[in-house]
Amino acid sequence: MTTTxxxxxxxxxxxxxxxxxxxxxxxxxxxxxxxxRAVDGVSFDVRPGETVGLxxxxxxxxxxxxLAIMRLLPKRxxxxxxxxxxxxxxxxxxxxxxxxxxxxxxxxxxxxxxxxSLNPVVxxxxxxxxxxxxxxxxxxxxxxxxxxxxxxxxxxxxxVRRLRxxxxxxxxxxxxxxxxxxxxxxxxxxxxxxEPTTALDVTIQAQILAxxxxxxxxxxxxxxxxxxxxxxxAGLCDEVxxxxxxxxxxxxxxxxxxxxxRHPYTNGLLASIPRLDAAGERLTPIPGSVADNLPWDHACAxxxxxxxxxEICTQVTPQLEVADGRALRCHNPxxxxxxxxxxxxxxxxxxx
Amino acid sequence: xxRYIVRRxxxxxxxxxxxxxxxxxxxxxxxxxxxxxxxxxxxxxxxKARLEAVLGLDQPLHIQYVAYVGRILRGEFGNSSAVLPxxxxxxxxxxxxxxxxxxxxVAVTIAIIAAIPLGYIAARRHGSxxxxxxxxxxxxxxxxxxxxxxxxxxxxFAVKYGWLPVSGRQANLGCTRITKFFILDGxxxxxxxxxxxxxxxxxxxxxALATIPFAVIFRITRASVxxxxxxxxxxxxxxxxxxxRVIRSRHILRxxxxxVLTIIGLQVGSLLAxxxxxxxxxxxxxxxxxxxxxxxxxxxxxxxxxILMAAVVFVLVNxxxxxxxxxxxxRVRTR
Ligand SMILES: Nc1ncnc2c1ncn2[C@@H]1O[C@H](COP(=O)(O)OP(=O)(O)OP(=O)(O)O)[C@@H](O)[C@H]1O
Ligand SMILES: [Mg+2]
Numbered sequence: 001m002t003t004t005x006x007x008x009x010x011x012x013x014x015x016x017x018x019x020x021x022x023x024x025x026x027x028x029x030x031x032x033x034x035x036x037r038a039v040d041g042v043s044f045d046v047r048p049g050e051t052v053g054l055x056x057x058x059x060x061x062x063x064x065x066x067l068a069i070m071r072l073l074p075k076r077x078x079x080x081x082x083x084x085x086x087x088x089x090x091x092x093x094x095x096x097x098x099x100x101x102x103x104x105x106x107x108x109x110x111x112x113x114x115x116x117s118l119n120p121v122v123x124x125x126x127x128x129x130x131x132x133x134x135x136x137x138x139x140x141x142x143x144x145x146x147x148x149x150x151x152x153x154x155x156x157x158x159x160v161r162r163l164r165x166x167x168x169x170x171x172x173x174x175x176x177x178x179x180x181x182x183x184x185x186x187x188x189x190x191x192x193x194x195e196p197t198t199a200l201d202v203t204i205q206a207q208i209l210a211x212x213x214x215x216x217x218x219x220x221x222x223x224x225x226x227x228x229x230x231x232x233x234a235g236l237c238d239e240v241x242x243x244x245x246x247x248x249x250x251x252x253x254x255x256x257x258x259x260x261x262r263h264p265y266t267n268g269l270l271a272s273i274p275r276l277d278a279a280g281e282r283l284t285p286i287p288g289s290v291a292d293n294l295p296w297d298h299a300c301a302x303x304x305x306x307x308x309x310x311e312i313c314t315q316v317t318p319q320l321e322v323a324d325g326r327a328l329r330c331h332n333p334x335x336x337x338x339x340x341x342x343x344x345x346x347x348x349x350x351x352x
Numbered sequence: 353x354x355r356y357i358v359r360r361x362x363x364x365x366x367x368x369x370x371x372x373x374x375x376x377x378x379x380x381x382x383x384x385x386x387x388x389x390x391x392x393x394x395x396x397x398x399x400k401a402r403l404e405a406v407l408g409l410d411q412p413l414h415i416q417y418v419a420y421v422g423r424i425l426r427g428e429f430g431n432s433s434a435v436l437p438x439x440x441x442x443x444x445x446x447x448x449x450x451x452x453x454x455x456x457x458v459a460v461t462i463a464i465i466a467a468i469p470l471g472y473i474a475a476r477r478h479g480s481x482x483x484x485x486x487x488x489x490x491x492x493x494x495x496x497x498x499x500x501x502x503x504x505x506x507x508x509f510a511v512k513y514g515w516l517p518v519s520g521r522q523a524n525l526g527c528t529r530i531t532k533f534f535i536l537d538g539x540x541x542x543x544x545x546x547x548x549x550x551x552x553x554x555x556x557x558x559x560a561l562a563t564i565p566f567a568v569i570f571r572i573t574r575a576s577v578x579x580x581x582x583x584x585x586x587x588x589x590x591x592x593x594x595x596x597r598v599i600r601s602r603h604i605l606r607x608x609x610x611x612v613l614t615i616i617g618l619q620v621g622s623l624l625a626x627x628x629x630x631x632x633x634x635x636x637x638x639x640x641x642x643x644x645x646x647x648x649x650x651x652x653x654x655x656x657x658x659i660l661m662a663a664v665v666f667v668l669v670n671x672x673x674x675x676x677x678x679x680x681x682x683r684v685r686t687r
Binding site: 111 | 681682
């Protein structure tokens with residue numbers, strides 16, 4: 001099984017990327033405040049049909065990255081540089097109108113909080129149908145049955161009746177399903193899911209992840225999965241980007257990365273997930289918080305929280321170096337890797 | 353929904369009963385009284401006592417109140433003693449009421465049509481020169497007393513330049529009356545000169561009357577739109593690639609209008625207060641003007657019916673607003 005996965009991955013790596021983010025930098029500048037780089041030179045690729053994870057703690061710039069790709073950041077108070085190449089077009093230099101045509105049609109997004117992300121005073125059916133009206137040129141009358149079909153596909157029972165319901169009449173899980181239905185309505189080639197399960201309870205989380213996985217496999221849609229939860233990544237992603245302080249610190253295919261994390265931060269994240277096969281073993285959270293970060297300009301931001309810092313870590317910026325399909329930004333990588341669950345076990349671990 | 357409306361109508365009855373009681377005792381506790389007003393200061397105590405006996409004013413208050421309620425239930429609202437002596441109080445109210453409604457409707461319409469788009473634009477250009485200018489403008493609108501605005505408008509556009517009529521509701525054109533709403537009558541009877549004249553008479557008073565509701569609705573709209581644009585569902589709408597028009601109307605304004613609706617209902621109260629002043633400045637024959645003269649003459653019958661009906665209108669308008677609210681907000685409707 002591992003061999004077929006590896007072969008499949010090798011084949012995928014040959015294809016041209018669907019989305020190619022290069023040197024994406026987002027700087028927030030408020031009146032009278034120091035400019036703050038929330039995303040700092042992030043580069044990664046997403047190939048057709050591939051699921052790529054963006055993982056990191058709260059505040060590391062995951063949402064800002066996705067909003068910058070979608071061009072949904074506030075109009076004022078920030079500066080975005082770099083390129084976001086989608087099928088040969090740089091999204092960052094498109095006109096507002098052209099970008100509007102692509103949003104919801106070529107690239108769609110699922111947000112974190114399903115209740116606040118749905119309009120409370122518009123019936124669910126209209127909220128699904130309006131995407132079809134906009135991008136497929138359908139009339140309301142033609143779009144409604146399609147909307148019902150979509151709700152059915154994401155597992156909402158009695159979809160025709162639900163069309164007339166309002167968000168407050170649905171459970172949390174149903175709302176997230178509805179948001180997913182809206183996102184996949186126009187069969188986008190890229191779906192960005194920003195922590196789609198964080199606001200849900202554990203059993204519902206597993207169902208939503210299973211649904212996303214199924215949709216992605218059925219339609220060949222590429223997926224960027226944003227999460228702070230490595231358990232989510234374990235069941236879903238082909239490739240994982242680990243973000244720290246606005247920069248990618250490690251990237252690799254899922255299995256090698258889980259089996260053999262090289263960056264102390266990735267290692268720490270893995271050590272802090274509860275494991276099914278290690279009941280009773282103590283979890284080791286990463287000490288400190290992002291408030292301890294050093295500036296990337298002349299150090300490794302993670303150094304103050306690192307389990308194995310060396311002198312150079314607080315003096316020289318580590319560069320992202322690529323070797324054997326693994327990208328790593330570290331002066332002193334972990335050698336005897338965390339002996340985590342094997343690939344087979346992580347696969348069965350989606351429910352976590 | 354129907355049960356909701358019925359419940360609110362029952363509340364309306366309760367409010368009216370309580371208010372009529374308060375009003376009755378309050379009016380009778382005022383110094384002066386109708387007898388003095390009717391007979392003048394120099395009447396003898398004997399004359400006064402006789403008239404009081406005729407009017408039943410010598411009875412204890414609670415007996416007067418029971419008699420009063422009895423008369424109301426029989427549909428007798430009493431006769432005017434000062435505004436139009438001898439006339440039925442209800443007739444006076446009915447003659448004046450359409451004038452004030454016409455004035456208020458036009459004023460509210462002006463206020464809404466100007467305030468909501470401006471409030472939206474100001475919010476979307478938050479912090480711009482336009483935003484700041486409109487805020488200052490609305491502050492001035494709130495701060496300047498209505499009668500002063502009315503007086504200035506009258507002085508400039510009616511007295512000094514003579515562009516618009518100084519007072520009244522309509523020129524003397526021998527117009528046909530159907531509903532007593534003069535603009536509507538003029539349109540229905542195709543006497544367009546009548547409608548035009550009524551409209552011209554309405555322009556200045558309604559602008560004066562519109563200033564405060566305009567300022568209030570503007571500020572609430574602006575604040576509400578500012579709140580709504582940072583909501584997650586607006587970001588969702590943007591992520592769907594919807595057109596600006598759909599995002600504006602369906603996703604921003606439909607949500608932002610909820611507090612605005614409530615405030616429009618509450619403005620009816622201050623609108624009636626403003627109408628008193630505006631009607632006085634422009635000699636406009638509405639409720640407000642009748643209220644002033646009936647108060648001066650201690651005309652209990654007329655005062656009572658005017659204030660009571662004003663309260664009923666206030667409660668009714670707020671009922672309509674609440675129903676509209678339920679129409680817009682499913683969370684109220686489907687509780
Ligand atoms: N509009 C904004 N103005 C200023 N700073 C912002 C803005 N949006 C985000 N930031 C800052 O950018 C940084 C990254 O935020 P981001 O929302 O991307 O974090 P995240 O990784 O998505 O975290 P979480 O897991 O909590 O969602 C944070 O420090 C945040 O304070
Ligand atoms: Mg986030």
